[in-house]
Amino acid sequence: xxxxxxxxxxxxxxxxxxxxxxxxxxxxxxxxxxxxxxxxxxxxxxxxxxxxxxxxxxxxxxxxxxxxxxxxxxxxxxxxxxxxxxxxxxxxxxxxxxxxxxxxxxxxxxxxxxxxxxxxx
Amino acid sequence: xxxxxxxxxxxxxxxxxxxxxxxxxxxxxxxxxxxxxxxxxxxxxxxxxxxxxxxxxxxxxxxxxxxxxxxxxxxxxxxxxxxxxxxxxxxxxxxxxxxxxxxxxxxxxxxxxxxxxxxxxxxxxxxxxxxxxxxxxxxxxxxxxxxxxxxxxxxxxxxxxxxxxxxxxxxxxxxxxxxxxxxxxxxxxxxxxxxxxxxxxxxxxxxxxxxxxxxxxxxxxxxxxxxxxxxxxxxxxxxxxxxxxxxxxxxxxxxxxxxxxxxxxxxxxxxxxxxxxxxxxxxxxxxx
Numbered sequence: 001x002x003x004x005x006x007x008x009x010x011x012x013x014x015x016x017x018x019x020x021x022x023x024x025x026x027x028x029x030x031x032x033x034x035x036x037x038x039x040x041x042x043x044x045x046x047x048x049x050x051x052x053x054x055x056x057x058x059x060x061x062x063x064x065x066x067x068x069x070x071x072x073x074x075x076x077x078x079x080x081x082x083x084x085x086x087x088x089x090x091x092x093x094x095x096x097x098x099x100x101x102x103x104x105x106x107x108x109x110x111x112x113x114x115x116x117x118x119x120x121x
Numbered sequence: 122x123x124x125x126x127x128x129x130x131x132x133x134x135x136x137x138x139x140x141x142x143x144x145x146x147x148x149x150x151x152x153x154x155x156x157x158x159x160x161x162x163x164x165x166x167x168x169x170x171x172x173x174x175x176x177x178x179x180x181x182x183x184x185x186x187x188x189x190x191x192x193x194x195x196x197x198x199x200x201x202x203x204x205x206x207x208x209x210x211x212x213x214x215x216x217x218x219x220x221x222x223x224x225x226x227x228x229x230x231x232x233x234x235x236x237x238x239x240x241x242x243x244x245x246x247x248x249x250x251x252x253x254x255x256x257x258x259x260x261x262x263x264x265x266x267x268x269x270x271x272x273x274x275x276x277x278x279x280x281x282x283x284x285x286x287x288x289x290x291x292x293x294x295x296x297x298x299x300x301x302x303x304x305x306x307x308x309x310x311x312x313x314x315x316x317x318x319x320x321x322x323x324x325x326x327x328x329x330x331x332x333x334x335x336x337x338x339x340x341x342x343x344x345x346x347x348x349x350x351x352x353x354x355x356x357x358x359x360x361x362x363x364x365x366x367x368x369x370x371x372x373x374x375x376x377x378x379x380x381x382x383x384x385x386x387x388x389x390x391x392x393x394x395x396x397x398x399x400x401x402x403x404x405x406x407x408x409x
Contacts, residue, residue: 086296090291100286100287102282103278106282113284117284117286117287
């Protein structure tokens, strides 16, 4: 079973994402900010990371940069999932090594389509 | 809605569009046609039916057909057909049409345009091989409303996130708030025409590739057979027919045969009977 780390400071979003991804047969780990997420990744590298941008302590972009420097940090597929929906943000995320990008609000079909896109399904 | 009204609408839709509704689709009619009725100042399906029965009632009739035949579409829907397109159909046709340098593609149920635009993006991505080629994409649909949307090429944030890779969104679309519009260059690669599949294909000329996905499912057996037969007559003998993931020609027509190892892809039957270039080439490779 593949694991997905859901990183979002909103417990509601984490819950929604968890429900969708569990239906897609992922085991879910959660983190409330980039720092927590980084610690989880240092313990065990997940197969996928669903990543919010704006979070306290460490934001999504900073986390992504740190992740990709870690040992094995290039393996997880990272899908941003954020209200930041302008071309500038999307382009920065891709340059920083994100594999896909979801603009909130999202639904089940979008998560499924994007995870398919990066070969997780 | 009374059984008589339901029967009337079923008959009406069948004769106008070929759409076949089974016995228990009242909910579908109500959910799609009540908004149409209200827009026309009518309070119920009964009133809508009464109005449809008036002679020369064409505006409402068109609106009813459009509302019942419009279906959601996605970019890169099902993915595989577009892999077949770039990895097999186009390479084969680039060889076979080397002298005419012309390829014609028909999307027979283009809906809001995602399928023809996906083909346009596939072609754009292989642009370096297409210098000097003339590739036509014709998108047709029975509904004016969806064709207007297709022509505009503007999609919601939801629509551009279902199947379209993010890199292609950045590359080929521009953003206005929460909507995204496909580039003028890609828009210019597709021609649009309102067309009912029950009408004659005579004015279309010959196509090398026909995408006819997720539309035959709405027709009864006889109509499917008829449409497939008429498609086969306007296709190049070495052309390709692409059907939806849940559709097949098997048991419907002998005019097409499934392409070996390519799910959803069909070729004119004559191409298999005779040693057409692509199969003889494969055979030669296998022998070699």
